Amino acid sequence: MNTREQHIMRDLHQRLDLCSINTATLGHREPIGRVIDRVADAGFGGIAPWRRDLEGEDVSAIARRIEARGLTVTGYCRSTYLPAATREQFARNIADNKAALHDAATLGARCFVMVVGGMPDGSRDIEGARAQVSDGIGALLDTARELRVPLALEPLHPMYAADRSVINTVAQALHLCEAIDPGSSGFLGIAVDAYHCWWDPALADSVAAAGRAGRLLAFHVCDWLRDTRDMLLDRGMMGDGVIDLRALRRCVEDAGYDGLVEVEIFSQANWWRREAVEILGTCAHRLQAVC
Template sequence: MNSLYLTRCSINTATLGHREPIDVTIDRIAKAGFGGLAPWRHEVEAADVSKIARQIRALELKVTGYCRSTYFPASTQAQRQANIQSNVRALNDAAELGATCFVMVVGGLPEGSCDLSAARMQVQDGIGTLLEEARKLAVPLAIEPLHPMYAGERSVVNTIDQAHAIARELDPQNDGFLGVAVDVYHCWWDPQLDAAISSIGKDNRILAYHVSDWLVPTTDLLLDRGMMGDGVIDLERFRQNVENAGYAGMVEVEIFSRDNWWNLPPDLVLQTCEERLQTVC
């Protein structure tokens, strides 16, 4: 397999642990030679969105995604509506940043609820409501299925096939504004993975591709992701499947690593990402 060129690679800012102001992080990523980044809302909202957008454009970086949506499910209609409005505001910021997609981590069960089907319906309704705004702002929505361990609190969408079904239901004509963010950490275990990737590829709905690794053992299910090559995911085969399905976009590194990589110098983390992207991905 051909090595990845850094200009085809993006760094999700979480990989550096959110330890520095967003403008410093952006400069680091650009200086290291990466072609893109994916910022988080709390970083951008704490700064000046217009200024950050200008900085990104001046450095000729591509924004591979804007992270992430406010959860959709809630126990009251008023809260559900507030969640949608929060997402509309974030969509406007995504548009100003020139994001290629708005990454949607859709949310888990509302507090006190055990009704998984109802939560999934709230997610679908919320995405449907947000879709028209996404079209107006020209920012595609990328549903990111999360590992089933997160179904209770972070996402009731847990497989690529689930995300694809929602996209097809809400956007049967596929005008390019509703698709899937494929994250290896969340999807590598799926016995239907190859067929699922092929299916969303044929439907032209792969909007983002995120890499990290699954450590054995994993000491924290949220904050102990591995650097590529340190775990058990067949990253080369995964990338081959995604590209064979028609994806030609950027490869985004997204690593949550509280006790390891977030404690190392940011430039060392970026150097390691560069090496691993070109040797094991």
């Protein structure tokens, strides 16, 4: 009997404690304190705040509020892009990410999500950008170890290679992890986001390899709409698109992932126009019904 046949996938029915809400799903429209309360009141077990949510806030106070409401911080989003046109800007990018790692540590985040960046303006050198990404992650890894906050590299769909991420598949992210952190220190791994990875014909094998290496740090869900109108801001609610999310979750859990299932939806023209209660209620239903 193979591993897939032996594995019993977790049942999310009445287990919202196994699920997390990324604050982007609610559109960044309310103060973080109110969002924390909404997520906890809806019964979810985790929250993943964005740095923009904490601007001007007392991070320690926010951490205490999250803890008081019984929520796990499944991730802190997201890194400053690494590639830069000058050495000075590259150094500033590293410094900015180190500061964010300190906030992630204060929050008790299970990982710091790394969206590594595309090519600097005017550049056509994608390999050069990838080299900067490798150097940048290497420069951040010691800080991650010291603060006990793993770096989670999030591969983005290839359509974002120019401006948002030159890491575009799980296999590519895993190769980078192994090159920078051979044997795995436990502080460099991968965030698998359904929106970005569902199309990849090598996904199952890549996720399995990442699992064997102990590199699976986060799992994000939403859906890919067949008639997507905006590649950044028109993600679908789970069940409204073409991704077999239950099969994908089985794949990730078969590979050893036992963390929370995190909903991350950017939907400017649809979900971000709805009331938070409706969004969270729909997330709760769809996580149990189609994920």
